[in-house]
Amino acid sequence: MLRTLKAQGGCHNWPASSPGSASMDEPASRAPAAASRDGRIALGRHVLDLRAEVLLDAESGAPVALRPQVWAVLRHLARNAGHLVTKEDLLDTAWPGMVVSESSVAQAVFEARVALGDADHRVVRTVPRRGYLLVAGPGPLAVASPAAAATGSDDPPFALSVAVLPFDDPFGEPAGRQLARGLAQELIAALARNVGLRVVSHHSSFQFAGGATPLAQIGERLRCRYLVDGTVRRDCDTLQISMELIDSHSGEIVWSQRYSAGSADALAQRDSMVELIAGTVLSRVIHTRDRQSLARPPRSMDAYTLTLRSIALRREASVQSFREARGLLEQALAIDPDYGPAWSALGFLNALDIALAMTGEWDLQRIGEAAAQAERAISLGFEEAIAQVALSFVRRVERRFEESLRAGELAVRAGPNDVNAWHILALAQYCVGRAAEALCSAERAIALNPIPSGWTLANWAGPLWAVRRHEDAIRVASEALVKLPTLWTCIIPRMYALAESGRVAEARADAGRLLARPQRSTTATLADTVADEAVELRARIISAARAAGIPD
Known part of the structure; x- marks a missing residue:
């Protein structure tokens, strides 16, 4: 249950205590030694307010949405900051009188870490076989990853690689140079959080300060x-x-950009600015890689380049591109039957084909095959964000919505600056009725991709409608259709928004387009795109679809 603060962004939510639960409603007055006089505890880039019973983003002051059990776990850890809290204690606190497994605690802790941006477990620490310990303290988290230490090793298959050169002050001032180098190191750390991206350590890349070494030589030496x-x-x-x-x-130069911040706000904006830059860099690297893979002569391809080309073709969302992409992936697997990225891409493609009814060659009777392909990728040790993205989408088509959500959360954890990870998390959250959270995730994807694709816009339209931002939903869905006319699913949230806005004639026109497709929609098939437990959302879907003229 979430209490929602109505705001244009749709992201301002805070946990409500579970009624009737003494443990989850325990008084907020008992504050730990780590708390300030007003009951606030600094947790990296967030503040936990025990008196107001809310987790706040320290920069924006916005509340962070948490499930009640996640809030109960985080609050209990905070009240015992600096001390070990056993799993049994957390079970008794967050699930009083209920029979649940320790995996429920692990999931709640995982969600708390995601909310805190605690990828390295610096705030919520695991004590093996015993429990958890919360470390409170001022200042932002210093995020780092073992991936940042990679230097001269060969790129692993399917990995992207990037090196951040030492930034400089254009006028050569020593103080300005120190500031520039510091920001470059923060960018390296933010990029290194993405499992699928090899980031060269600054110890190696900063050796090329001064600009005397040719770019091709830098790339070659750093691999x-x-x-x-x-x-x-x-x-x-x-x-x-x-x-x-x-x-x-x-x-x-495949991308260039300028950013600016007021000097007084520079420190406060620094973390969010670095995250935005990191996400944009990652998006542009992926975009450039796709464009180059499509231009590569087919006869020279191996399993790696065949897979890259198939992913780029999949994004074109047409009958021909889907068929060609599938053929390329089958070729890749003929070359290397144990190539995890190709299995992941194939499972995702086939699940998309089922959901979109794109080629007519895959339908729900074959969803088990798509699931086996996505699962095969993970069993082969493919651990990048895109593997969980593929699995999440497959589970969504299977209507295994909680598993889809879990895979989406793992995708974001593996690739916190990966647009596709935030896409799939938004879709999974929407399908279980967590509309405000879905909107936050979709807008995170937009922030990471300043020039959004049709896919990005399509994943934004549904949550906009779900939080009743009808005009925005209509506009965004329309823009998605302009960019990618074959992505017919964009019609659905626009139809809902038009119907609920009283623009019935326009909604009926969209319904006519849906009903003209070979696989005709009904109110039941549309409602089944979300979980049975999302009762309110299902009721709205059925009501809006009927108003638009979709038959039962």
């Missing part, structure tokens, strides 16, 4: 194709950042 270079300048009351993403093979 890294993409380079990020930039300048940082404090100009009176403004911090100016200019960046370029460079293909070291061709010397092409």
Whole structure:
């Protein structure tokens, strides 16, 4: 149960205590030594307010949405900050009188870590075989990853690689150079949180300060194709950042951007700015890789490049592109039957084909095959975010919505700056009726991809409708259809929004387009795209679909 603060962004939610539960409703007055006089505890980039019973984003002040059990677990850990809390104690606190397994605690702790951005478990620490310990303290989390230490090793199959060069002050001032190098190191740490991206350590990339070494040589020595270079300048009351993403093979500048922040707000905005830059860099690297893979002569391809080309074709969302993508993946697996990325891409493609009825060659009778393909990728040790993205979508088509949500959360954990991970999490949250959280995830994807694709917009439209932002849903769905006319599922949230806005004639026009498809929609088939437990959302879907003229 969530109490929702109505706001334009749709992301301002805080946990409500479970009625009738003494443990979950225990008084907030008992504050630990780590709490300030007003009952607040600093947890990295967040603040836990024990008196107001809310977790806040320290930068924006916005409440963070948590399930009641997750809130109960986090609150109990906070009240015992610095001390071991056993799993049994957490079970008694968050699930009083209920029979649940320890995996429920693990899931709640996982969700708490996701909410806190605690990827390295620095705030909520695991004490093996015993329980958990919360470490409270001021200041932002310093996020790092073992991936950041990778330097000269060969890229693993399917991995992207990037090196951040030492940023500089354009006027060469020592203080400005220190600021620039510090921001470059923070960007490295943010990028390194993504499992599917090999990030060269600054100990290696910063050796190329001064710009005397040719780009191709830098890429060759670091075994890294993409380079990020930039300048940082404090100009009176403004911090100016200019960046370029460079293909070291061709010397092409594939992306450039300028960012600015008021000097007074620079420190407060620094973390969010670094996260935005990291996500944008990752998105542009993926976009460039896809474009290059489509231009590659087919006869020279191996399993890796065949898989890349298939993913780029899948995003075109047409009958021909789906068929060609499937053929390429079958070729890739003929070359290497144990190539996890190809199995993952094939499972995702086939599940999409079923959901979209794109080619007519795959239907619900074959969803088990798609599931086996996605599962095969993970069993082969493919642990990148896209593997969980594929599994989440397959589970959604199977109507195993809680498993879809769990895979979506794992995708975000593996790739916190991966647009596709936030896409799939938004879809999974929407399907279980967690509309406000779905909107937050969809808007996170938008923030990471400033020039959104049709797919990105499509995943935004549904949550916008679900939180009753009808005009925005209509606009976004319409933009998605302009960018990707074959993605007919965008019609559905637009039809709902038009119907609920009283624009029945337009809603009926959209319904006519749906009913003209070979697989005709009914109110039941549309309602079944979300979980049975999402009662309110299902009722709205049926009501809006009927108003638009969709038959029962």
